[in-house]
Structures are given as structure tokens and as C-alpha cells.
Amino acid sequence: MKKLKKNEKLFLIILIFLAFFIWFASKHFFTSTSDTISITINGEVFGVFSLKEDQIISIGDTNVCEIKNGEAYMIHANCPDHLCMEQHAIGKQGGTIVCLPNKIVITGEVSSNYKENFPELDAIS
Amino acid sequence: MMKNIKLAHLGLFSALAIIFGYVESLLPLFSGIPGIKLGLANLAVLFMLHRYSFKEAALVSIIRILVIGFLFGNLFSILYSLAGAALSLTVMTLIKKYTSFRIFTISICGGITHNIGQLLIAMFIVQNTALSVYAPTLLISGIITGALIGLLVTEVNKRIYPPS
Numbered sequence: 001m002k003k004l005k006k007n008e009k010l011f012l013i014i015l016i017f018l019a020f021f022i023w024f025a026s027k028h029f030f031t032s033t034s035d036t037i038s039i040t041i042n043g044e045v046f047g048v049f050s051l052k053e054d055q056i057i058s059i060g061d062t063n064v065c066e067i068k069n070g071e072a073y074m075i076h077a078n079c080p081d082h083l084c085m086e087q088h089a090i091g092k093q094g095g096t097i098v099c100l101p102n103k104i105v106i107t108g109e110v111s112s113n114y115k116e117n118f119p120e121l122d123a124i125s
Numbered sequence: 126m127m128k129n130i131k132l133a134h135l136g137l138f139s140a141l142a143i144i145f146g147y148v149e150s151l152l153p154l155f156s157g158i159p160g161i162k163l164g165l166a167n168l169a170v171l172f173m174l175h176r177y178s179f180k181e182a183a184l185v186s187i188i189r190i191l192v193i194g195f196l197f198g199n200l201f202s203i204l205y206s207l208a209g210a211a212l213s214l215t216v217m218t219l220i221k222k223y224t225s226f227r228i229f230t231i232s233i234c235g236g237i238t239h240n241i242g243q244l245l246i247a248m249f250i251v252q253n254t255a256l257s258v259y260a261p262t263l264l265i266s267g268i269i270t271g272a273l274i275g276l277l278v279t280e281v282n283k284r285i286y287p288p289s
Binding site: 015096 | 199201225226227234237247250251252253255264268
């Protein structure tokens with residue numbers, strides 16, 4: 001680009017700085033650990049499942065979610081683009097999988113039950 | 126005479142936007158992140174906004190969204206596109222009107238607001254605010270795609286209307 005005007009340059013720098021700040025902030029402060037996944041369809045809770053058990057969950061008759069080795073991912077979707085199947089698996093570090101066409105959102109969560117959270121602690125004591 | 130050129134540009138760039146939309150559906154450019162596209166079709170829209178005004182850009186935008194939507198998408202993809210286009214066009218028009226920013230900067234703002242508009246409508250349709258985790262990624266990708274499209278429009282404009 002040729003010489004940008006001064007305030008235009010400043011505007012761009014602030015914009016880029018802000019975007020990266022939000023990005024870093026979300027990476028560092030809003031990542032949480034999770035041991036369960038919550039599946040919602042159209043805003044309503046479909047179910048909460050533990051990441052500890054390997055299982056295959058049919059979500060309605062449109063999508064299928066699999067939990068394996070502590071990670072959850074979508075293994076089937078009836079829409080043509082299959083974007084939800086390419087998204088990062090939900091593991092201990094949390095995450096979100098979204099299927100826009102079928103309005104399904106899967107989020108990693110921390111279950112409120114302490115015993116379910118740390119069964120090994122219980123076993124030691 | 127001017128009116129004829131404008132009519133020709135409207136037809137030409139609408140067709141171009143539709144072709145771009147099709148070409149883009151064939152090649153996933155940012156394959157690392159699912160769902161993020163360059164938005165080549167916005168090149169035509171941005172050019173119309175740059176050369177003419179909001180009216181012409183909106184016309185090209187609506188034509189391309191409807192045609193691409195009916196050919197390759199569905200009702201929801203049309204809705205997402207409309208939301209993104211409406212917000213980004215409004216913001217870009219306001220910036221163009223009230224500042225002397227270059228088309229490059231306007232394009233970046235358009236890229237960001239396009240993504241925000243789509244995210245908002247997605248949150249509304251899915252009825253889940255958990256989608257906001259994508260906001261930071263979409264902000265950055267909006268800046269990158271907006272900058273690329275802005276550069277392209279600057280170059281295209283230079284070649285169609287060479288500075289004399």
C-alpha cells in the first residue's frame with residue numbers, strides 16, 4: 001500500500017492489536033478443563049455424557065457423536081458439508097463442536113459432581 | 126453514457142460474483158479451519174461499493190446470495206450470507222461516507238463485520254451462545270480475508286481505471 005493516512009494507519013493498528021488481544025485472552029483465560037460433554041439441539045439440552053466412557057451417541061437421526069479415549073467427535077452428519085466432523089475433538093482441554101444445519105452444539109463441561117470428577121481420589125482414600 | 130457503463134458493470138459484476146461463489150465452493154482455501162472462506166464474491170461487491178454506492182453494491186450482493194444460495198446452498202446458508210452481507214455493507218458504507226479511509230481499510234472492516242453478522246445469526250438460529258468461542262478466530266480471519274480482498278480490489282481498480 002502507498003502512504004496510508006495517519007489516522008487510518010492508527011485505526012488499522014488498533015484493530016489488529018484488539019483482535020489479537022481478544023484471541024490471546026480467550027486462549028489463556030477462557031479455556032477450562034472438561035470431563036463431560038453437553039449436547040444441545042436447538043438450544044434444548046439433549047443429554048450430558050461422560051468423556052471417560054467410550055460410547056457412540058446417536059443425536060436424533062441426523063448426527064452421530066463418538067467418545068473414544070477421552071475425546072469426543074462427530075462421526076456422522078447427514079448434511080453435505082460435514083463441517084462438524086472436521087472440527088477439533090473435545091478432550092480434557094474443553095472445546096465446542098457445532099453443526100449449524102442441524103442446530104446441534106456439543107460443548108465440553110465440568111460436571112458438578114466431585115466424586116464423578118475424581119473417582120481415583122476416592123479410591124485412594 | 127455513464128448509465129450504460131453502470132448497467133454493464135452491474136451485470137458483469139453480478140455474474141462475476143456468482144462465478145466466484147461457485148469456484149470457491151470447489152477449493153477450500155483455508156482448509157486448516159473448517160468453515161472459513163476467502164469470500165472472493167465480495168470482491169465484486171466491494172468493487173461496486175468503491176466505484177458506485179451502497180445501492181449498486183447491495184444489488185450485486187443480493188443477486189449473488191440468492192443465486193448461489195438456490196444453486197448450491199439451502200435456506201439457512203442464504204440467511205447466514207444475508208446477515209453477514211447486510212452488516213458488512215452497512216458498516217462499509219458508513220465508513221466510506223464519514224471517513225476518507227482507503228478501500229483496503231474499508232475491506233478489512235467489512236471482513237470483520239461480515240463474520241460477526243454470520244456469527245450473530247448462527248447464535249440466534251442455534252439458540253446457543255456457546256458459539257461465541259469462535260468469535261476470536263472469526264475476528265482474525267475477517268481481518269486476513271478482508272485485507273486480501275481489499276488488496277485485490279485496489280489492484281483491479283488500478284487496472285480498470287489506470288491513474289492518468
